[in-house]
Amino acid sequence: xxxxxxxxxxxxVFDIEPCRLPKAPLVALEDLxxxxxxxxxxxxxxxxxxxx
Numbered sequence: 001x002x003x004x005x006x007x008x009x010x011x012x013v014f015d016i017e018p019c020r021l022p023k024a025p026l027v028a029l030e031d032l033x034x035x036x037x038x039x040x041x042x043x044x045x046x047x048x049x050x051x052x
Contacts, residue, residue, distance in 0.1 A: 032043055 029040060033040055
């Protein structure tokens with residue numbers, strides 16, 4: 001939307017930096033199975049469901 005020429009609004013300049021979130025540490029599949037009591041196949045099915 002354009003502002004009238006005599007508008008008191010000044011042009012603002014913003015420096016936008018990309019936001020980089022830290023990645024969660026990877027967990028070995030065997031450790032995940034041991035901690036959750038799910039089988040490798042069950043974890044794979046869940047992962048593929050979330051991935052879609």
